Amino acid sequence: MLSKATRIAIIGGGLGGLSAAIALKKIAGVQATVFEQSNKHDEVGAGVTIAPNACRVLDKLGLLEPMRRAGAIPDGHGVYLDAMGDVVTDAAWEDTSRQYQNIGMYRPDMIDILAKAVDPEAIRLHHRAKSVEILDSGVRVLFENGKQEDFDAVIGADGIRSVVRKAVGQPTHFVYSGYMAYRGVIDAADLPKDWKRISQTWMGNDRHLMTYPLQQYKLYNYVACVPSDRPLKGPWSGPADVAEVHAEFSRQKWDPRVEQFLSAIKETFWWGLFDIEPLTNWSRGPIALLGDAAHSMIPHQGQGVNQAFEDCITLAFFLKEADSVSDIPEAFRRYTAARMQRAAILQVGSRRAGAMFDSQLQFTNTRKRNVDIASGRDFRRAVVFDYDALKVAENTLQRFQRV
Numbered sequence: 153m154l155s156k157a158t159r160i161a162i163i164g165g166g167l168g169g170l171s172a173a174i175a176l177k178k179i180a181g182v183q184a185t186v187f188e189q190s191n192k193h194d195e196v197g198a199g200v201t202i203a204p205n206a207c208r209v210l211d212k213l214g215l216l217e218p219m220r221r222a223g224a225i226p227d228g229h230g231v232y233l234d235a236m237g238d239v240v241t242d243a244a245w246e247d248t249s250r251q252y253q254n255i256g257m258y259r260p261d262m263i264d265i266l267a268k269a270v271d272p273e274a275i276r277l278h279h280r281a282k283s284v285e286i287l288d289s290g291v292r293v294l295f296e297n298g299k300q301e302d303f304d305a306v307i308g309a310d311g312i313r314s315v316v317r318k319a320v321g322q323p324t325h326f327v328y329s330g331y332m333a334y335r336g337v338i339d340a341a342d343l344p345k346d347w348k349r350i351s352q353t354w355m356g357n358d359r360h361l362m363t364y365p366l367q368q369y370k371l372y373n374y375v376a377c378v379p380s381d382r383p384l385k386g387p388w389s390g391p392a393d394v395a396e397v398h399a400e401f402s403r404q405k406w407d408p409r410v411e412q413f414l415s416a417i418k419e420t421f422w423w424g425l426f427d428i429e430p431l432t433n434w435s436r437g438p439i440a441l442l443g444d445a446a447h448s449m450i451p452h453q454g455q456g457v458n459q460a461f462e463d464c465i466t467l468a469f470f471l472k473e474a475d476s477v478s479d480i481p482e483a484f485r486r487y488t489a490a491r492m493q494r495a496a497i498l499q500v501g502s503r504r505a506g507a508m509f510d511s512q513l514q515f516t517n518t519r520k521r522n523v524d525i526a527s528g529r530d531f532r533r534a535v536v537f538d539y540d541a542l543k544v545a546e547n548t549l550q551r552f553q554r555v
């Protein structure tokens with residue numbers, strides 16, 4: 153067990169960084185310090201799905217019940233529909249044991265629950281890391297506010313534009329998907345009374361609309377993805393005019409239910425969809441990456457933050473096995489070995505899912521697309537949702553002990 157005096161910095165206080173602080177405290181007994189560039193923990197006013205694989209992790213961290221109370225569990229399996237409303241297939245929404253279901257969460261609620269579970273003394277806002285440097289013993293972090301601090305180890309949870317990724321010797325560039333999303337929430341009262349409380353993905357020729365309930369069904373999240381080169385010309389996101397969404401979706405014919413749904417949108421903002429190529433390493437000595445810094449993926453499988461939760465429990469498990477600070481680099485190597493392949497499969501799979509939902513690439517043949525989506529449902533349940541990150545970490549440790 154690491155001593156309580158071990159100094160670990162987590163760079164980034166988003167969903168991944170805060171969860172890492174909670175897992176390290178609960179499982180490895182280490183109080184890490186979270187450094188966040190903003191002056192508050194902020195999240196966009198949109199939704200995020202907690203999938204069963206992450207519910208399993210949150211359950212172990214004591215966070216599942218608060219999430220369930222604040223979120224919305226759909227009434228049953230979701231559906232994939234074509235533009236004219238024909239159901240292509242139902243969608244996986246729970247694990248095989250039926251213990252855990254998808255939970256639709258309003259992001260500000262999620263970050264609030266996580267931030268409240270971290271000791272306020274362990275959070276430093278308004279600290280933007282500028283550089284991270286390995287010393288003969290430990291790691292030095294320089295902040296843009298002029299401060300500098302040394303630590304025994306550093307965890308980079310600083311998102312897709314990670315500064316820490318550079319210190320791990322990994323590429324810092326990102327890949328634009330060619331798509332942007334209009335995102336936001338709709339008040340349930342503005343939808344027809346019989347609107348189904350499930351997730352729905354409406355798939356058009358080169359665009360799609362996804363929606364699911366949040367906040368005990370008071371809100372509905374929407375993500376409307378369309379091809380665009382706008383994010384290549386300036387900022388990656390910003391407020392948008394609702395008329396833009398209507399104009400984008402009027403380019404083809406949709407079932408009247410889609411038009412009804414879109415007409416309930418009162419506010420929207422756009423978001424460029426970027427990811428990174430799978431990295432070749434997530435750690436170097438006493439520095440490790442986590443969340444989007446390690447495996448940013450486009451959102452079409454709804455697994456970005458779910459993978460961050462899996463990272464957190466795995467990292468905490470291997471740090472619990474460390475006896476002293478000198479064992480941390482080995483703990484980080486084991487964490488990387490346990491996590492990297494799983495996340496890479498989901499990074500690549502998320503691109504493929506986007507092509508399916510938008511009938512692109514090999515999926516312009518919609519009959520093939522429909523067969524693939526239907527067979528993907530069982531894969532999703534068995535491979536993505538049934539995954540137990542802690543068990544995988546335990547098995548990985550046994551493998552290392554045998555070597």
Ligand SMILES: Cc1cc2nc3c(=O)[nH]c(=O)nc-3n(C[C@H](O)[C@H](O)[C@H](O)COP(=O)(O)OP(=O)(O)OC[C@H]3O[C@@H](n4cnc5c(N)ncnc54)[C@H](O)[C@@H]3O)c2cc1C
Nearest residue numbers: 164166167168189201281311443444451454455456457458
């Ligand atoms: C449209 C859309 C829908 C999505 N839906 C889902 C979904 O349903 N399910 C799912 O699992 N995932 C989803 N995702 C992905 C998910 O949002 C991300 O994977 C997740 O937010 C990543 O969390 P993170 O903490 O790793 O990174 P971030 O959220 O990017 O947080 C990084 C934090 O680090 C801070 N930071 C950055 N640089 C520095 C620095 N140098 N110093 C200090 N602080 C710094 C930032 O301010 C931020 O707070 C979706 C994404 C999009 C775009």
